[in-house]
Amino acid sequence: MNITSRDAWGARSPKNIPQTVDPSQRRYLVIHHSGGPVGQSVRAIQDWCMDGRGFNDIDYNLLVRASTGEIYMGRGWNVVGSHAVDFNTNGIGVCVIGNNAPLSDQAKRALAWIRDEANRRCGRMLHVRGHGQLTGTTDCPGSVLRTFITAGMPAPTQPEDSDMEWTDKPWSSASPISAADALQQASRADDALKEVQELRGIVDALRDDIAAIKAAVVGTTPPNG
Numbered sequence: 001m002n003i004t005s006r007d008a009w010g011a012r013s014p015k016n017i018p019q020t021v022d023p024s025q026r027r028y029l030v031i032h033h034s035g036g037p038v039g040q041s042v043r044a045i046q047d048w049c050m051d052g053r054g055f056n057d058i059d060y061n062l063l064v065r066a067s068t069g070e071i072y073m074g075r076g077w078n079v080v081g082s083h084a085v086d087f088n089t090n091g092i093g094v095c096v097i098g099n100n101a102p103l104s105d106q107a108k109r110a111l112a113w114i115r116d117e118a119n120r121r122c123g124r125m126l127h128v129r130g131h132g133q134l135t136g137t138t139d140c141p142g143s144v145l146r147t148f149i150t151a152g153m154p155a156p157t158q159p160e161d162s163d164m165e166w167t168d169k170p171w172s173s174a175s176p177i178s179a180a181d182a183l184q185q186a187s188r189a190d191d192a193l194k195e196v197q198e199l200r201g202i203v204d205a206l207r208d209d210i211a212a213i214k215a216a217v218v219g220t221t222p223p224n225g
């Protein structure tokens with residue numbers, strides 16, 4: 001996935017040296033909207049954060065434009081943000097540019113990719129939450145994003161590349177699995193394995209009991225084991 005660099009969007013330097021955080025400390029992916037026009041420049045958002053709000057840099061770690069799905073580097077993956085009180089160190093803040101704007105398929109795919117990439121970088125499944133769901137003090141990120149988040153950020157699959165139309169193999173119809181889904185399935189498989197092992201232990205214990213009962217009935221000593 002392509003991320004527009006800070007240089008490319010004309011970022012100002014942070015006022016002070018950015019404070020970083022180890023990815024293992026992250027627990028949340030916090031989704032915001034900018035509350036401004038969907039075409040607003042990232043630089044204008046940064047100016048508001050730095051001059052209007054007086055913060056060190058643009059508030060967010062990453063940004064996504066609701067209309068085009070373009071991803072912009074904000075503070076960066078491993079920098080403490082200024083997007084949600086109490087969630088700036090343990091949360092990665094993503095701002096969707098727009099004011100409750102409809103999400104294009106590209107924007108949905110971009111957000112799902114950010115979630116998967118953040119999970120990969122942090123080595124865990126982050127809790128995906130809208131700003132107001134965590135702090136209760138704001139309508140941010142608006143109803144469109146709240147619905148999208150609550151539904152588990154379903155991203156429509158990429159339109160098929162016309163160069164690939166010749167292929168009609170069964171494998172091509174299999175839907176791609178996201179890293180998050182793979183992690184979830186792996187953890188479910190792990191749980192199932194543990195249950196089987198527990199059941200196996202119970203069966204073994206019952207077998208021993210039965211052997212003991214049989215031994216008692218015929219009046220011999222049960223074998224150890």
Ligand SMILES: [Zn+2]
Nearest residue numbers: 032033131140
């Ligand atoms: Zn917000």
